[in-house]
Amino acid sequence: MGTEEPPSPTGENRAGEEPSAAPVGETTDEATVTDEGVELERTIGLVGGLAIGVGTMIGAGIFVFPGLAAEEAGPAAAASYAIGGVIALLVALPASELATAMPRSGGGYYFISRSLGSLPGAIVGISLWLGLVFASSFYLVGFGSYAVELLGRAGVSLSWPVPPTVALGLVFGALLTGMSFTGTENTAKLQNGVVALLLVILSVFLGYGGLDAVGVFGTSSTPETFSPFGFAPVFTTAALVFTSYLGFAQVATVAGEIKKPGRNLPLAMVGSVLLVTVFYVATIFVATSAFGSKALGKFGETAMVEVAGEFFGLPGVIAILIAGLLATVSSANASIMSSSRAVYALSRDALLPKKAGSVNLKYGTPHVALALAGVPVLLLVASGQTEVLAEVASFLHLVMYGLICVALFQMRRNAPDWYDPDFRVPAYRAVAGVGAVASFGLIAFMQRLSQVIGVALMIAAAAWYYYYARDVSLKGVL
Amino acid sequence: MSKILLPLRVLEDESLSPGLIGLLAPADVVVLGYYRVPDQTPPGAAREQFGDRAQSRLDDVAAALRDAGATVETRMVFTGEVEQTIARTAAEADADAVVHPGSAMQVEDVLVPLVGRPDLAAVAEFVASLVAERDIDVTTFALDDDLTAADVTAALADAGVDADQLTAADGPGGGPVDAIASVAAEYDAIVMGEPEPSLTEWVFGELEDRVATESLGPVFVVRARE
Numbered sequence: 001m002g003t004e005e006p007p008s009p010t011g012e013n014r015a016g017e018e019p020s021a022a023p024v025g026e027t028t029d030e031a032t033v034t035d036e037g038v039e040l041e042r043t044i045g046l047v048g049g050l051a052i053g054v055g056t057m058i059g060a061g062i063f064v065f066p067g068l069a070a071e072e073a074g075p076a077a078a079a080s081y082a083i084g085g086v087i088a089l090l091v092a093l094p095a096s097e098l099a100t101a102m103p104r105s106g107g108g109y110y111f112i113s114r115s116l117g118s119l120p121g122a123i124v125g126i127s128l129w130l131g132l133v134f135a136s137s138f139y140l141v142g143f144g145s146y147a148v149e150l151l152g153r154a155g156v157s158l159s160w161p162v163p164p165t166v167a168l169g170l171v172f173g174a175l176l177t178g179m180s181f182t183g184t185e186n187t188a189k190l191q192n193g194v195v196a197l198l199l200v201i202l203s204v205f206l207g208y209g210g211l212d213a214v215g216v217f218g219t220s221s222t223p224e225t226f227s228p229f230g231f232a233p234v235f236t237t238a239a240l241v242f243t244s245y246l247g248f249a250q251v252a253t254v255a256g257e258i259k260k261p262g263r264n265l266p267l268a269m270v271g272s273v274l275l276v277t278v279f280y281v282a283t284i285f286v287a288t289s290a291f292g293s294k295a296l297g298k299f300g301e302t303a304m305v306e307v308a309g310e311f312f313g314l315p316g317v318i319a320i321l322i323a324g325l326l327a328t329v330s331s332a333n334a335s336i337m338s339s340s341r342a343v344y345a346l347s348r349d350a351l352l353p354k355k356a357g358s359v360n361l362k363y364g365t366p367h368v369a370l371a372l373a374g375v376p377v378l379l380l381v382a383s384g385q386t387e388v389l390a391e392v393a394s395f396l397h398l399v400m401y402g403l404i405c406v407a408l409f410q411m412r413r414n415a416p417d418w419y420d421p422d423f424r425v426p427a428y429r430a431v432a433g434v435g436a437v438a439s440f441g442l443i444a445f446m447q448r449l450s451q452v453i454g455v456a457l458m459i460a461a462a463a464w465y466y467y468y469a470r471d472v473s474l475k476g477v478l
Numbered sequence: 479m480s481k482i483l484l485p486l487r488v489l490e491d492e493s494l495s496p497g498l499i500g501l502l503a504p505a506d507v508v509v510l511g512y513y514r515v516p517d518q519t520p521p522g523a524a525r526e527q528f529g530d531r532a533q534s535r536l537d538d539v540a541a542a543l544r545d546a547g548a549t550v551e552t553r554m555v556f557t558g559e560v561e562q563t564i565a566r567t568a569a570e571a572d573a574d575a576v577v578h579p580g581s582a583m584q585v586e587d588v589l590v591p592l593v594g595r596p597d598l599a600a601v602a603e604f605v606a607s608l609v610a611e612r613d614i615d616v617t618t619f620a621l622d623d624d625l626t627a628a629d630v631t632a633a634l635a636d637a638g639v640d641a642d643q644l645t646a647a648d649g650p651g652g653g654p655v656d657a658i659a660s661v662a663a664e665y666d667a668i669v670m671g672e673p674e675p676s677l678t679e680w681v682f683g684e685l686e687d688r689v690a691t692e693s694l695g696p697v698f699v700v701r702a703r704e
Binding site: 020030031032034036037038039040041043105180183184185186187188254256257337340341344348357358359363364365366370 | 514515516518520521522523524525526527528529533553554555556557
């Protein structure tokens with residue numbers, strides 16, 4: 001931290017509430033100490049940080065998208081994933097630098113509101129909240145697909161008036177939100193365990209499948225044309241599957257709780273992106289060599305189950321079904337929790353009513369923020385639109401990612417005294433410049449409906465800011 | 479004078495019994511007020527909501543201890559990992575012991591079961607400072623095969639515990655927790671060494687926590703220093 005005391009946020013919102021005075025007096029490796037001497041313990045280590053990143057991402061990338069992506073782009077879907085991975089990495093580096101300079105809860109919202117001001121901050125904060133809501137609904141629809149597939153294979157066929165995928169997604173979404181109200185213990189440890197189990201299952205599966213595909217066992221599969229539909233679908237598919245890379249920024253939303261933030265934040269963000277990129281590319285390679293991309297597309301959201309069946313028979317099917325259920329549900333849960341943290345960060349800065357961040361006396365949980373995340377999730381799950389949900393989630397995140405890169409330029413150029421990151425991006429102009437262009441550019445490849453919804457939500461966010469919190473000033477403060 | 483860390487869930491009205499205040503009166507006490515934040519809650523949000531109330535409860539406890547004659551510092555922590563917070567603050571304050579408050583009206587006898595690391599001298603010294611110039615009986619038994627009752631009484635006597643106050647009992651047998659649990663309720667307070675990490679520690683949780691659950695009174699755990 002710099003020697004000079006950074007200024008505090010000023011102004012008030014329509015309800016006359018002011019941003020809470022910056023509580024931070026000192027940031028140590030193990031705690032944040034407020035200026036009144038109250039300590040906030042940092043409890044998430046490197047493994048926990050990686051688990052948040054990987055756990056949020058892997059559910060979508062491996063268990064939902066491969067079929068949809070292969071149908072659109074053929075085996076070149078692997079390139080789509082690689083493009084997504086490169087963009088994510090280009091944003092993860094600037095995000096790491098900003099997070100080590102400002103290791104506070106709120107992630108991208110926090111950096112952008114502090115470096116670019118409260119209007120971009122409000123738009124990004126509200127986009128982050130809603131983007132995570134869209135992402136979470138998308139994961140729950142994926143969960144529903146796996147649950148229906150599991151029941152189907154067990155011989156249970158559901159003939160309900162509503163699509164069973166949606167119904168099961170709704171039930172689990174309600175369950176997750178309900179559980180988070182009452183304050184569960186050890187969800188973090190559970191998350192670590194789930195992620196470890198997933199990585200083991202996937203490593204075995206991809207290792208064997210990969211060797212098989214190159215012809216170590218039996219006959220080598222005949223490779224189909226790499227990009228049967230040309231190169232344009234590679235980019236539209238990249239825009240679709242980018243939802244598989246939203247998790248690294250969730251590490252930054254809990255930056256205030258990460259131990260040794262100077263070291264662990266960059267490692268967790270960059271590490272989780274690299275790890276999932278490798279898994280994604282390998283998955284597409286294995287999946288497209290087991291079946292042709294057309295067949296994969298027909299299997300839809302649960303294509304991976306068929307692929308596992310091809311290699312390992314029934315045990316493989318069961319393993320991937322269980323892994324898919326765990327992965328999608330843990331992604332959904334992590335996103336609801338991150339979304340409620342975004343709401344808290346906004347209410348702390350008076351961009352949303354203070355009530356939104358209040359903590360329940362009985363359970364000690366932020367019940368209003370959780371409801372603001374959980375209830376819209378259920379409404380969106382009911383729509384059952386996998387691809388649109390995913391793209392709107394990506395849209396809202398990509399806007400934030402682009403602005404994170406812009407924020408890095410701003411901070412490097414007009415560095416305030418307190419700006420002293422432990423991690424500095426090498427060649428930051430190139431990294432953040434390409435990162436920003438690529439993030440905004442990817443939006444152009446989305447479906448028209450997703451773009452319209454995304455733009456409408458951003459305009460609504462800006463309108464809210466002008467109506468409710470125009471006088472709040474956050475730029476350049478801590 | 480020994481330095482004692484006293485973790486207290488201040489917001490849940492965990493408070494001090496008269497017996498414990500009496501025991502702590504001559505000591506240097508660091509009162510650690512803490513609030514266990516659920517995984518869903520950013521610690522900062524909990525502080526914003528509960529910080530003032532927690533601080534005023536903590537100040538009340540500190541005032542009660544000061545009135546009894548103790549030297550008091552306070553710390554307030556919002557944490558998702560209570561064990562981590564206690565370990566960190568104990569190390570930062572360089573405390574000799576951590577006390578689980580329990581409840582006792584008046585402390586007339588103390589049980590000193592010797593388990594865990596061979597830090598006999600540290601435990602003996604702490605016991606001596608706790609009972610110095612008071613009418614408190616000390617009963618001790620060794621649960622370690624390498625220690626005899628004679629070793630233990632000798633160490634306590636060396637540290638300055640009066641021979642009149644001292645009784646060496648035979649260990650009741652069985653595992654350490656069962657052994658302590660079977661007699662714990664008969665004593666007003668317990669002093670023990672910091673348990674050594676072992677497999678059962680990992681599986682069943684902290685030995686000291688289980689002892690604290692079984693005994694009604696305060697449990698002092700003397701820290702093992704490197």
